[in-house]
Amino acid sequence: MPPKRSYLFVPATSERMLEKAVSSNADSIIFDLEDAVAINEKEIARERAKNYLLNHPADKDVYIRINDFTTEYWRKDAECSVESGAKGIIVPKAESAGNMKVICQIVLEGLEKAGKSDTQFEILPLIETARGVHFAYEIANSHHLIKRLVFGSIDYSLDVDCELTDGGEELYYARSQIVNASRAAGIGSPVDAVYPDLANEEGLNREAVRARISGFKAKLAIHPKQLNVIHNVFTPGKKELEVAREIVLAFEAAELNGSASISVQNKLVDYPVYKKAKSLLQYYTL
Structure with a gap:
């Protein structure tokens, strides 16, 4: 299977948006149940994501970003991901090996109940806090379902109270920690954070190059217009x-x-x- 260079977020707020994302040239898709979905829409969005996958099998890997471990939604989100046939889940605010083991166990039980193998399902912890960066190795090494880490720079910058700059020096430490933890744990190379400025193609390119040089092999995207730049950076010439x-x-x-x-x-x-x-x-x- 070709390597994944891009993971495109799409909020599970409308079937039309899900369809548009799946038909894009992204290597993989993330149906978002967390940040992009209002509290009173959580249940509806979950069912929409599930029904879409059951009725429209995608020709590329689709992940579901569940709600974080401190909420009442994460367990049903995880169970829904297994039932719908998603490739895996993205776990936001991943901060400890203990929490990850609990989530992984719920997924394993769901896979067993559905008669599905655990060899293809992937759990990708989203490292986006100081605690997450500090315990990145323990998280990466906590369960065989964890295939790679994902970096969330915006929430990380809010947590450590740093400023996100065009030069990116403030993220060198976190990125290096995540890359090193991934390698030490023997899992796949990590996925870099989103770049929020849709109008700044040059800035996206610079950040993607920094991530690639640091050891990342893919990047999150928030709009299909970012995909060409990401693919160009993460594809050897x-x-x-x-x-x-x-x-x-x-x-x-x-x-x-x-x-x-x-x-x-x-x-x-x-x-x-x-x-x-x-x-x-x-x-x-x-």
Whole structure:
């Protein structure tokens, strides 16, 4: 399966909006039951998301962002996600391994009740507070259903009372912590935060580049107009892919002859370089 570069949020407030999001060129979709839905619409939005997925099977992965653990809604949200056939859930305000284990157990019970395997369902904790960043490794390592972490920079900045700037220096620590925790826990590379300024394409591009350099491999989006920029940043260029393919072919040929250190285009290639090049080849299918 091709790597996911984009996760597009869409509020579960109308079927038309859900349909528009699913038909976009986003790699994956997030039906939002949390921030984008008013309190008196929570139950309706949940049923709308469930009915849409049951009646319109998508040709791409659809996740559901449930309400956070402190609310009365999260359990039914999680159960609904399993019943509807969603790919997984996004868990907001993820702050402790203990809470994540409780949520994961509810999902496991739902999967068992529905006769579904737990090998394909994904739980993605949204790290968006100081506690979440601090305990990122414990969260990432708390259950086998947790496949990757997601960063929420806006709520994080509110929690630590910092200013979000165009340079992004205030987020270096949090991003690095999340990337390092993901790697240490042996889960997938994390997903970077939304960029809220829809009119600032250059700013989105700069932030996406910073995230990619830091070790993120995908980014959240809040509008389809952001997808092209995100995909361009998180997709290796044609030249980079050609070099990666050359490295992989040359190294594998050399390895058969007993050599694990060669030169390609006047650059040293050993196992770490080879593994990095091989990981890029998955983008050939995009």
